Structure formats: structure tokens, C-alpha cells
Amino acid sequence: MSLARLTVRAVVVSDGQSGRLAAVLDALAAQDPAPDHVDVVLAPDAPDVVAPASLRATLIRADITNFSHGVDTAVAASPGQAGEMLWLLHDDSAPLPGALAALTATARKRHRAEVIGAAQVRWDDPSRLVSLGTTTTRTGARRVTLVDEDDVNQGQYDARDDVLAVSMAGALVRRETWHRLEGLDPAYRGWGDSLDFCRRVWRSGGDVVVVPRARIRHAQESLYAMRGGREGSRRDTYVERRGAEWFHALVYAPWWAVPFLVIAALASSLWRAVTRVVRNDARMTAAELAVPARVVASLGRLFGARRRLTSSAGRGRRARAAEAALLATPRQVRHDVRVRQWGEYDTWRAASAPSDVVRGELELSRRRMRRALAATAVLLAAAAAVLHGDWILGILRGQMLVGDALGVTDAALGDLWDRGVGGWSEQGLGAPAIDGGLTALLVPLALVPGGLAVGLGLLLALAPLWAGLAAWATAGAVTRSVTFRVLAALVYGLLPPFIVAVGDGRLGGVLVHILLPLALLGILRAGGWHRGERVGAGEHFPAHPPRSSSAGMAGAVALALCVIASPLLMISALVGLAVLAGVSPGRRGTFVAIGVPTLVVGLPGVIAAVSQGVATADAWSVIAREPGPSAPSDRSVFDLVLSPWDGIDGVPSLIATVAAALVPVVLVAAALAVLGGRRWKLSLAGIAMVATGVAVAVAQAATVLSPDAGAGTGAANGWAGPGLTVAALGVLLATGAGLDGAWLVGRGATRVAVRVGAASMTLAVAVGVVGYGAALAWPGREDAATVALSSRDVVPLVAALEQEPPARQRVLVLEEGGEQDGDAPGEVTAAVLAYDGTDIVSTAGELVSGDRAAARTSGDAVVGLATLDDAVARLLGGESGAGQELAQWGIGVVVAVPGSASLEDSLAQAGDLALLGSSDRGTSWRILSDTGTVARAWLDTDGGAEPLAMGRSGGGVDVGSGGTAIVAVADDEAWTATLDGEPLVSVEDELGRVAFEVPRAGYLHVEYDDTTHRVWWWLGAATLVWAALGAVPLRARGFKEARA
């Protein structure tokens, strides 16, 4: 122990931005022993401060740039004394009594201690720790605190001494050390410079010691961005701090590791940004993304900082050995991460933990709910099995569902993706699409083992189950009544128009019915309008359930998917969200965010509609389009709801009557439920949904849609189902809200009356459900479903093989009309197939009047199948040369379907056909082309034709000479061609195909390149991914950054 008296020079640096300077000086004055000298360094524009008289303070006005500069100024102003120590204090750090004594005591004991730090405690609550030494990882890119923030100081850390670093605020630093190490490194811009300084101390042979009993109240105004009286938060300084951490890592890393660290900084920021998206924290997402820029910007200062480290402290192995033991161990890092990232969650959980009694009641309710859910699911699954059990068996056998309205359902994942991204629809002879159609919804279904046929098949076959479960979840948010939830799930899952839609394969309507309850659930939870479980005497737990942004984002995804399936819903969805945002000011951002994915996926349609004129029939037909399969329905909207029982002929009249009464009974029950006026806002929202739903349904049904299979094919009117789904959910919402707590309403006779009324209505609905279920399950019921099972190969294998790349020929399938098909006898149905069966599910080239593509404003009609009628007729009528015309459109194979014997005979006579073979899928002929092979695209030369190897919407070949490149699809401006990378000029083709002039030999490449479509697709995909990430329920587990 040195007997020489330690002299302490306290240096307080202030830029005048803190209001706590006076308190700091008072605290200094209260020290015993007091510091020998006190230098108060003030920036020129800082307000004057009056130091306590007992304090021999020297006020220095200087043009200081940072804390270190301020200290330097003070030190330079007074001559140095041997063994003098600098007590560095910020203007928001006030030592508690006895702090200096404890520090100096340690300074005397520890000769090699060159920096002696104090324990930092909260300004307003000195019993809470802020910092007691810090360390960092081996890389140095993460600052690790050695105490849990806000930990109560009970002396548990009093034994701590050597640490890697301490905060300079309140630390004693030997004056010669300060000189030797040239003070704090200004390259750090004030963040992390303490850590750097302390590490340099260790490397230069000194020790850094923390004294837990010396406590400094530290307001951390910089950290919380509160300097200058601002109302900041920790989040405001996140970018600077995170950037400084990376800068620190760059300074301490070997030179060769610098580029890797920069890349690591980028990767880390991206990952952290994703986690911020998951937490629905847009601001911190932006902050995370700004970090790499900050790191790159700091590279200019890197050389100086690394030189300062090398010159003042050294970089060798020996220098590193001193600090090695003090770097954070993996365990410490894990602990730090856990405490910082999960501490908030644990705090919340602890705060909201129910009492044991409540916990018991909750467990009981949970068990009751689980049993009811299981029973409901079993009932719905049984209903699905009764309705379409054969579908499930067939799908498991490897078959697929097909239907005139559905098309084939065995599209390959790659084709779906190409269709979605590319935007070229193979309907008819090809057409541009305005958006990805249903592909965004089909891609996940295609990921199911077994492919789209299985995914889509199980979706349709078990649709009542899915819809019922969704309704169960939504009903649970509205009310906690088990009976209501069970009945709501059963009625909604078996809603008559929905059952009709499933049987007809109206995929859009089915998807909306399954997804829309989830959207409503998300919106209810985002608004905090859902109900906690009932406990005790009927009160809810929690009384005010937390609003959930994650649920809101899940709802946003569901809503966007609904709008994809039924674009007409977009307008009402956005208006509804706007109203919600208007009436709930606190959640405006949430509702706006919920609307964003819907807007983005719906916007291409709006743009296409506007480009067809603002208030024209064409614009409306685009707005009200059905992207997936459609089928005509001549039933009025109310017929569909109230007497949809065309499908249950063959059921005893009593059961049919009970079944038919279900929907009216439900509507009466709903009307009675809203009479009470309980939760009137939610009830009103439900009634508004009913009105909107009916309007949407009527408008949709009154619209003639674009033909599914291209120009000239049959066009259906819209399906009222999606609108009716909205109305059904409105009824659910209004009824649930109106009944909420009705069981406990009133007293005496009133209560009895209400209870009897509620019970009898419940009984009536239950009887209706049972009757309806019996009607559906009745063995003699005539099944009206038009969807059927079929083998996955539709055309003969020889024909299907020709549809594969590279030739990608089309197949002309001819079917003799019979009266059983509703066709006139002798009528020949001609279908041109690009795939193995007509693919309506994924193709959606939207056509408006005059067969124009809605995606284009050129006004040109899309060439339809009618252009082939003459050739087909001549082929059948025995005229020669018809095959050549078909080959001009890439048709290489003609198939007469089984049972079309006279067609087979006609085709057998045709001169330009060669029999390929006959199978139980039909008889196939190859078209003998004059030019050799038939292909989807080829180069017409004088000597013949060179086929291109074609993918779905592009392909190429090395051509030996010039000529005309022909792509046998309907002409569209987005088709491009290049020869050795140089763009080619398109030329007019007399048949209306895509054609380009090829001047010479080279590599010819043609491609459908619709940039606008692609941009929209990726934008929509990115928005959906963003919303899906936001739906991950991590909200309550936010960083502490979120707290302030």
C-alpha cells in the first residue's frame, strides 16, 4: 500500500444539455473525503452553474467536442501531480455518498489498477443496478453487461473486482494512464469508447477494477436520448450503439477479418430485421437495416482507431492474454441474450399471472372447450365424410378431383410458380394475366405430399371441417359460450351455399369461406375486442385482453388471401378497415398495416380496372372477377340462402322441412340476440357485415365473368358465395356479441324470460342443425355435386408426352356431344390442351368485352379457339389440309375421347393424321406437318422449320439461318425475342401469333417478359411474407428496447 496521498481531480464535463449538472455538483460536495480539485468543463453555450461553496470548483469554458476532449481540456489547464487520479463524471452521473472513498480505497490497494469503476445505479432508484462492469464477446460485436439491468442491489456483487471494462462515468483513471492512452477514442463517437479504453488499459499492462460499493446514480441521458430535454427512448440510439459495437469488433479484429465482419454485420442486421418484423416493430426494422450503413460509414475512421490501439496498447498475443480471461464466456452471452430478450416476457407473465383459483377455473374451461372442440370436429369430419368420403378415398388412391368448373387439379408446382411469377396464362391459345390468380393460394397446397391434387382434394373434401374450425376460433373471440361456439361452427361449416360451392368445385368461394373467419378473428384480436375466459361470477379473465399485433397480421394474411380468391371483397375490406382505424385512434397503425397486404395483392386488379375506364362495365367485370374456376348459377342470392335444397331431393319431407328451416331459424335467433343491445358496437359491425355481404353477393351474381377457358368458351356469372360468407360472419358476430353475457342479464322474471328465450332459440337452432345434418346424410339423397374423381392422366400417354418440353405441343381433344352433356347431338366439343387436361385452377387470363385482355390497353382482341373451328371442322369433314392449320398453332396431336366412335372414324379418314394408338383414354393421331415436327415455337426458314426448346413461357435454340421466329400463342406485347442477346423486332403474323424477324444465324431466345406483372407478384409475395412474419406471436417477448 502506497503511503503517498492520492490526489483526486474530479472532472465534470457538460455540454449544457442536462438539467442534472447541479445535482451532480451537489453530490460531489457531499463526498467525504471530497475530491482535491473539481474541474467543471462547460461548453461555451452551456448555462452557468453555481457550484456549492464547499466545493473548490474551477469552471472552465471551452469549445469541447466530446467528453474526452473536455477531460483533456481540464487536465491541460492544471499541472499534473504525481499519482493524481482523474475522477471522470458525466453531467448526468451523480456519485452517492461514500463513492469516492470506496474508489480511492481500492486505488490505494490495487497499484496496477489504472481504471477503477463504480457501480452504476438508476438515478431515480439507487437500489436498482444499471451496470457493474461490462465485457464483450471474442469478436467484440456484442456488449455484454455483467449484471441484469434493474437488478436489485443486495450486495450480491460486492466481491466483484477485475472486469474487462467499466463505464467511464464515475470512474477513477490514473492521470498518466489517460495520457499514455491518449484518452477516449473519438472514433467511437461516444458509444463504446469506455469499453475500448478499458481494453487498451488491460493490453497496456494495467488493470481495470470495479468497486461495487462505490455507487453512481446515472441517468443515462444519452442512452435514452433525453439530452436537451427531449422525450427520447433507448430505441432512438439503437443504430449508433449497434454501429459502435460493430466498429469495436472491426478495430479489435485481425486485418484480414475486417471484410468478413462487414459482411457479418450485414447478415446480422438482416436477420435482426426479420426478427423485428416478427415483432411487428417497423421502426426497429428500419433501425436494424440502417446499421450496416452506419458500419460502412465508420470504415473511414477504422484505420485511425486501429493505429491508436496498436500504438498505445499493442495488439500482440501477450497483450491479448491479459484480457482473454475477462471476455464473455458463451454462458455469459447466452445469459445476457436471455435476460435482455425474454426478460420483458417474463415480467409480463409474472405481472399477469392469474391467482390459483382463477388458474383452476381456467383449466376447467380449457378442458370443457377442448372436449367441445373435439366433438365439433368429429361431427364436421363425419359430415365431410358423408358428403364426400369417396373423394378422400379416391385422393388417397392417387386420383384427383376434376369438374367442368374445376378443371384438372394436378398442376405441377413448377408450372404453378411459373404461372404466378410469369403471368402468362395458357387458357385458350394463351393470354396475359393481370395477376397471379389463385396460384398464390395453390402453391402452398401443392407443397402437400402428393402435390396439388392431394392438397386441393383434401381442402375440398374436408372443407366443412376447415370452415367449422375457423368459425369455432372466431366465435371464441366473440363469446366464450361453448354452446354458441359449437352451433356456430356447425352452421357455418355446413352453410348451404358453402356445401353447394364445395360440390361444384367453386374454389374461390370455398377458400373465402375457410379464410375469412380467420381474418375477422385477427381483426378482433388486434382491436382487443375479443373476450377473455369467463371465471367466477361471470367476469372475464383477463378483463381487458391485450391487443395483439401478431393476430392482426395473421388476419391481414387471411384477408389478403380472401381478396386473392375473391377480388370484389377488396373494396369492402379496405373500407371496413378504414372505418375501424377511424373509430379506434389508438390502433390506427395496426389497422392500416392489416390493410396493406390486401391493398398490394388487389392493386393490380384495380389498375387493370381503371385502365378499362373508371365507370364502365369492363372495369366492373375486372373488379368483380373470379380468378379461379367459375360455374354459372341461375339461383338468386336469397334462394341460395333460404331454399338451397335442390341438392337434397330424395329426402323425406319432414327432414327436408326441418333442414330448410335451419337458416331462417338462425336469422330469427340473430335478430332476437341483437335486440338486447349488448356490445352494441360489435353487433352493429356484424349487421354492417351482413348488409355488405348481401350487397357483394348480389353484385357478384349479377356480373358475367371472363370465360374460364379463353375467348369464345362459356362464361359464367359470378358466385354469390363470398358475399354470403361475409354475411354469415356478420350474423355470427352480431349474434355472439348480442348474446354475450345474456345468461346473467336482469333479475327475477326478466332473467327467467331471457334464459328461456335463449334456451329455446338454441334448441331450435340445434334441431335445425340435426335435421340438416340428417338431410345431408340421408342415403337416398341425390348428390348434386358436379366435381368427380378422375385418374390423374387425362389424355392418352402418347399425347401427354408431346405436351412436355421441349416441343410442348398442344393437344386437340374432340368430344362428340351427347344429349346427356346438354349439348346438341352431333355437336363436337373441341378443347385445346397445353397440359394434361384443362387447367382452369391456375390460369386466369382476364378478358373483357371484345375478347380483349384486361391486362392490356392496346384494344386488340386475344385470339381464341374460334380461329381453329374451321380447321377442326375440315379435319372432321374430310377436307384435306386442315392438319397443317392446326400445326400452325402448335397442335401436334388430335385425340378423340372414348365413346366418340364416329369422330374416330372421321379422323381415321383424314389424310394429314397418323394413328398413334388407342387406349382407354382415347384414340390419338399425330398431325403430319409439312415442316417435320410440330412445336410450340419454331423458326420458319426457307428450308423448313427449326423447333425451339420451349419451357412454359420461354425457350431458345441455336438457329443456322435467318427467318421468322413463330411462337404459336396469341400475340401479346410482352413476348420478347433476342438473337445472341440482341433484341429482335416483332412482326405482324397473319394468324395473330407472336412472330419476330430473325436476320441471321445465332442463339435465338424467346420469352414472355411482363415486368409489371413480375414486380406486382414479388411485391405481393413480399408483403404477404412480411405479414406472415409479423403474425408469429412474439409480441410480448420484445427486446427491452421496446419498453421505453
Next chain:
Amino acid sequence: MRLTRLIPAAATAALVAAVSVASLPGPAAEVPAVTRDISVAPTPLPLACPGPLEVPVGDIDTGDSDLDAGSDDRTFWSAPEGDALGEGNAVAGAWGTQVERVGGGDIAGLAGTACSAPSQDQWLVAGATSLGASARLVLSNTSDASVRAHVTLHGPVGVIDEAIVVSVAPHSQQSLLLEGIEAEIPALAVHVVAGGVGVGAALQDSRLNGFVAAGTEWAAPTHTGTDLIVPIAGPVTADAPGTLRLVAPDGADVTLSLWGSDGERGWLGEDVVTVEAGAVTDLALPAGDLQAVRIEADAPVAAAASVTVARDAPADTGVAYALDQAWTEAQAATSDERAVVVPGGELSIVAAATESTRLTLTDADGAVVVDEPLSAGTVRRVEVEAEPGSVLIGTGPAAWALTVADGEAGFLTTLSPTPTSVPDRLVTIAPGTYVGSP
């Protein structure tokens, strides 16, 4: 109670009122696929001539020429020259005729027919499969691909059993003995439906009365329509009866008018004859020298008339007269150019028309051979002198048939003119979808 609690009820009432008052638009009608009827001119194919008659029981030589089934006295004549097609031949061009004279035996008589163009849907209204009758259907395929034909037999009780499918190889014939398919049909009509370009069809109708020939004739496909004329080729007497045979595929109410040389003659008591769907109806023709029947129906019918010529039967046969018969097919009154190739023999034209016109027939070079006036609703017989092998071409609206007789032997046959051009085919195409065959 706060007033806000009334809001949902008020809103519900308003909604119900609005829905009941407002007249909401109904569902839009679907737009059906655009169906197009396209007329196609098929590539002309050679005409099919069925070839020589066959003796139903085979050529049995009994040693007694009066009892022999076959006969050595057979003359087969056809024009113009064609390529062999099975037993018959295929004649390239717009017309062709074959006539065969059998001097004795079971099929003694004169049997001729115009060579027929391949067709997809044709009715042959002739024949019987009852005892003593034989009906042989000859299907000829003159194309390069095999053709499947569906043959349906119709009798007095309607359609008989399901269609028989006959596959006819390229450039070949298939002959069917219909009594082997269904015997005891006293009045037969045969419906032949073929795919592709169709087949040529002809029916050999042979009758035998004990050991005595009762007539043999080739029947050609008849026209089907709602307004037809059947010229009656010869006089009808008690000994040589005549019959009108009708079949309506989907049933029809038929009005029949019998015309004589001086206008309409009274015939059936009722005006309207109801023909059951698919059932063959035979009506005995009243006695008369020169007659024709006009058929007006509310649905398409096919018809033909048979006349017989009586001659003395060989002695000791127990039969007074031997007969030869001639089938004349119904014709629509049309101005399409039709032609017949003239064989040798005693030739006359039997013509009738619904309107007053002239029967003008020219030869292939355009020289007028026959030019006679024809009053509405009357029948005329015009004797014709023409070289065998020459052609008679008519374009007028009259229905006419060429009768060929061998008066000395008491033989008769008729030849109906056939269209000289292949009619356009109508193909109805509808664009559609295909998701597999159930």
C-alpha cells in the same frame, strides 16, 4: 337503458326493410360457348356399286331347271367402269348404275340400283326376313381407312335390338344376311350409321313363294324428310300388289296423298296416319295404273314403295303367278342436279311434282332427251330412248325414277336418280374444356 342499446335493433330493422323494399338485381345469365356450324366440302369418294345378286339359299342344282335355285341365264351390267371392290366395284365420278337380269331360279327378275355415295346416316326402307324372304345388306367402303357402321333393324314393332357394329375394311365390302340377325320381320327398314366419311349401302330384297320366285330387287338409301314424293313404278293390280313402306325415326304424323295421272285420288279414310317411332308401317297401295304418293309429315320420315309384276308361274308349283318386284325410294322435291345412268331395256320415266313444271332431262353433253310438261299433283310416264351407258341428268323440282322393264320376261326394276355432287357436310364445333372421360 341507454339509447345506444337500440342501435343494433334499429340497424337490423333498417336492413330488413331495405332488403324487402329494394329490388335487387337478379343473377346474370351465363354466356354459353360460341358454337359454330361450319359447312365442309368433303373430298369426293368413289361411288359404291354392290355387285351381283346372291341366291339366298345358294346355287342349288336340282337337275330340274324349273326348280333350280340358281340360273345360268344371268347378265350383269354396270356403267361406268370402276375398280373392283369386293364383289362389286367402286366408280369414280358422279354417277353409276348396275342392273342384273337373272333369267330363272329363285331370284329371277331384273334388279338394278344406282351406285351410292358413301354416307354417314342412311335409311334403307325395303326387305323382310320372314319365311320366304331374304334381306342381304351390302356395306361398301371405298375410302382408305376402315369404317365402323352401326346397323339397326326396324320392324313393324319398332327398333329391333341394339345396333350391330360392322367394321368395313378399306376398299372392301361386308355383306350381312339380316335374317341371320333377326328372322321373321315381315317389314324391314335398316338404319345404317357410319363414322368418318360413311359407307355405301344397298339391300338385296329377295322373295320366294314356295319354289316360285316372288321378286328380287336392290334397294338404295332413301331420302328422309318431311315432304317427300314416291313415284310408283308400275301398275298395281290384285295379282301384282304394291306397298308403301314408311318409317319415322322419332315418330311422325303423316299425311298421305295419292296422285294419279289426272290428279289426286281418294285413298285412305283418315287424313293423318300416325307412325310410331322406329316402327315400320306398310300400306297396301290401291289398284291403279300410274300413281305417286306425296308424304307430308311433322317429323322426318323415310319411305319407299314396292310394286310387283306378275307372270305365270311354272306349272305344278301350286302357285298361279311368279312375281318380280321393284323398290322405288322416296325423293324430296329438290332442284339439285341428279342423274341416272341408263341401262338397256324398255325405259320409261315416272315423274310427279308438287307444282306445275317441266320434266327436262339432258344427257351428259347437255342435249335434251326428255322435255315434257308436268302438272302439279299429277303423275306422268314418259317413254325414253337412250343408249345404254348414257346419262340422264335432271335439275327440275320433279321427283322422277327410271323404270327398266323386260316386258317379255315380265321383269321390272327402277333406278332413282342420285345427286351429282357431294353435299356439304355441316359440322358443329363448340370450344370447350376437357377434364377426362368418366
